[in-house]
Amino acid sequence: MRTSRFLLATLREDPADAEVISQRLMLRAGLISRLATGIYSWLPLGLRVLRKAERVVREEMDRAGAQELLMPAVQPAELWQESARWEKYGPELLRFKDRHHREFCFGPTHEEVITDIVRQKVTSYRQLPACFYQIQTKFRDEIRPRFGVMRAREFLMKDAYSFHRDDDSLDETYTAMYAAYEAIFGRLGLTFRAVAADTGSIGGASSHEFHVLAESGEDAIAYSEGGYAANVELTQAPPPPERPPATASRESVHTPGQHTIAEVSAFLGVPAERIVKTLVLRGADGGLVALLLRGDHELNAVKALRLPQLAQPLQFATPAEVQAALGCDFGSVGPVDFPGPVIADRDAAALADFVCGANAHGYHLTGVNFARDLPEPAVADIRNVVAGEPAPDGSGPLAIARGIEVGHVFKLGTVYSEKLACTVLDEHGREAVMTMGCYGIGVSRVVAAAIEQNHDARGIVWPQALAPFEVALVPINLHKSPAVAEATDKLYAELTAAGVDVLLDDRPERPGVMFADMDLIGIPHRLVIGDRGLKEGQVEYKARRADTAEN
RNA sequence: CGGGGUAUGGCGCAGUCUGGUAGCGCGCCAGCUUUGGGUGCUGGAUGUCGGGAGUUCAAAUCUCUCUACCCCGACCA
Numbered sequence: 001m002r003t004s005r006f007l008l009a010t011l012r013e014d015p016a017d018a019e020v021i022s023q024r025l026m027l028r029a030g031l032i033s034r035l036a037t038g039i040y041s042w043l044p045l046g047l048r049v050l051r052k053a054e055r056v057v058r059e060e061m062d063r064a065g066a067q068e069l070l071m072p073a074v075q076p077a078e079l080w081q082e083s084a085r086w087e088k089y090g091p092e093l094l095r096f097k098d099r100h101h102r103e104f105c106f107g108p109t110h111e112e113v114i115t116d117i118v119r120q121k122v123t124s125y126r127q128l129p130a131c132f133y134q135i136q137t138k139f140r141d142e143i144r145p146r147f148g149v150m151r152a153r154e155f156l157m158k159d160a161y162s163f164h165r166d167d168d169s170l171d172e173t174y175t176a177m178y179a180a181y182e183a184i185f186g187r188l189g190l191t192f193r194a195v196a197a198d199t200g201s202i203g204g205a206s207s208h209e210f211h212v213l214a215e216s217g218e219d220a221i222a223y224s225e226g227g228y229a230a231n232v233e234l235t236q237a238p239p240p241p242e243r244p245p246a247t248a249s250r251e252s253v254h255t256p257g258q259h260t261i262a263e264v265s266a267f268l269g270v271p272a273e274r275i276v277k278t279l280v281l282r283g284a285d286g287g288l289v290a291l292l293l294r295g296d297h298e299l300n301a302v303k304a305l306r307l308p309q310l311a312q313p314l315q316f317a318t319p320a321e322v323q324a325a326l327g328c329d330f331g332s333v334g335p336v337d338f339p340g341p342v343i344a345d346r347d348a349a350a351l352a353d354f355v356c357g358a359n360a361h362g363y364h365l366t367g368v369n370f371a372r373d374l375p376e377p378a379v380a381d382i383r384n385v386v387a388g389e390p391a392p393d394g395s396g397p398l399a400i401a402r403g404i405e406v407g408h409v410f411k412l413g414t415v416y417s418e419k420l421a422c423t424v425l426d427e428h429g430r431e432a433v434m435t436m437g438c439y440g441i442g443v444s445r446v447v448a449a450a451i452e453q454n455h456d457a458r459g460i461v462w463p464q465a466l467a468p469f470e471v472a473l474v475p476i477n478l479h480k481s482p483a484v485a486e487a488t489d490k491l492y493a494e495l496t497a498a499g500v501d502v503l504l505d506d507r508p509e510r511p512g513v514m515f516a517d518m519d520l521i522g523i524p525h526r527l528v529i530g531d532r533g534l535k536e537g538q539v540e541y542k543a544r545r546a547d548t549a550e551n
Numbered sequence: 552c553g554g555g556g557u558a559u560g561g562c563g564c565a566g567u568c569u570g571g572u573a574g575c576g577c578g579c580c581a582g583c584u585u586u587g588g589g590u591g592c593u594g595g596a597u598g599u600c601g602g603g604a605g606u607u608c609a610a611a612u613c614u615c616u617c618u619a620c621c622c623c624g625a626c627c628a
Contacts, residue, residue, distance in 0.1 A: 012577060013563050017621050143626070157628055314625060405628060442628030476587055512588035530587060
């Protein structure tokens with residue numbers, strides 16, 4: 001490919017409104033173009049990268065025995081009503097009506113459609129196990145799309161679904177998919193980690209997430225040297241110490257202007273771990289519920305969601321509601337005389353002589369004790385583990401890393417096959433419900449994640465497998481030096497004939513411009529052809545990652 | 552949805568407070584120059600100042616309203 005015949009839409013300046021490095025570089029390098037919030041076009045350069053990611057995914061899925069098919073993006077409501085997800089999925093499901101007022105949705109995932117196909121076409125246990133996959137555009141009407149294609153509303157996903165007559169067979173395919181995922185992310189040159197995960201809204205027995213490790217990741221994962229690895233969302237906190245006896249008496253202290261734990265801690269000279277943080281959420285019955293955490297701990301929303309007392313999605317009370325119920329703002333809220341259920345994290349429940357808000361503007365209580373000053377609270381593990389705490393399986397202290405979820409494998413069981421009556425006849429001629437697994441990879445997200453992990457001050461540094469072009473040819477004075485033109489044409493022809501993806505920069509630009517662009521778009525290898533080197537029979541080679549060039 | 556912010560040529564911004572009919576840098580086009588890390592000079596094109604309504608002799612600027620986008624909180628590949 002020649003740059004004179006290829007849309008290089010690079011920007012000299014950083015685009016405003018781009019927060020994360022991958023988004024900034026994807027826009028600046030001209031990989032994508034924003035059409036609406038969370039909706040992007042893939043420009044020719046970006047599409048080449050996306051296709052390379054697809055290719056690796058496709059090859060490994062095929063190798064693992066999955067069969068590719070392609071399902072529609074638009075799906076009828078009836079199918080979703082059959083699985084009960086038409087009601088359950090919520091506003092993230094983009095719904096619309098056709099001209100006959102029939103209801104449809106734009107598929108956010110394809111369990112229903114594949115199950116419908118399999119229940120029609122697969123009739124005998126002899127046809128099992130079977131695994132199908134597609135690489136296709138999904139739409140999820142995210143509340144807050146962000147970070148470019150990282151959390152887009154429309155995105156490219158590889159989704160696979162496997163069907164089995166029993167759990168052993170499912171385990172086998174699950175293991176094969178897990179291995180295929182390791183192969184895929186390995187081939188793509190990503191540093192990743194597979195972790196045990198919450199089964200979330202899709203439901204099912206067990207699941208693992210594949211995370212690309214990056215500072216900008218939206219997930220926190222906990223792991224130990226001994227091999228523990230799980231999303232922080234579901235990592236159990238270690239058992240709390242025993243509660244010491246109460247020694248202090250309860251006092252009300254004026255704490256004007258002290259709202260945050262840090263402020264109160266500094267003001268009273270009490271460490272954060274002896275202060276109780278009170279979060280006010282909406283209860284399942286519409287009232288308010290107090291959640292207590294140690295000042296140095298954070299609420300774990302996934303764990304809290306399991307509390308039956310809370311409203312289902314988690315809703316924090318508004319300042320106005322708190323003001324109406326307690327007569328103070330968030331900074332002075334506390335559990336003593338709280339008008340509703342009080343649920344304490346296990347570590348908060350283990351405190352004695354603690355500090356908490358007084359439910360009076362500008363006041364805190366010190367020397368507070370459960371049982372004596374307020375009823376014993378309900379107790380649950382509702383906090384995030386912190387680095388250094390022991391892993392739940394005793395495999396050593398935990399470290400916490402941030403990750404971008406690029407893949408997810410699920411053992412679904414019979415959640416969908418039962419609802420949609422997806423059965424085969426077994427060897428005894430009896431109907432048997434199939435067991436299912438599903439396996440997703442965010443293909444467009446992989447591209448962004450790869451940039452998060454592979455970039456420098458000059459731009460993207462593509463891993464070989466994802467690079468839009470493998471080699472950049474940069475001729476100096478191409479249009480004035482016949483010798484350069486001849487050598488360049490020859491090299492271009494030979495590399496192309498050898499099957500190498502070459503980008504020849506034949507624009508009448510200055511060298512600096514060409515170097516800057518080739519660096520920005522991250523071509524892994526660069527050859528510079530100039531009169532200077534040709535006199536010695538040499539061209540210059542430089543790897544994108546290298547600091548210096550060689551002849 | 553709630554909270555905060557922005558909207559001026561392809562991109563990045565100034566001008567808005569204090570109304571007087573739009574400017575800078577980059578990019579783009581032409582010419583010359585230069586040519587191993589975003590060359591220099593000259594000339595040129597591109598704006599219904601997000602939409603609508605209003606106030607005014609006069610609105611990018613003031614008022615109302617709508618829309619889009621960005622950032623912060625509850626979801627997921």
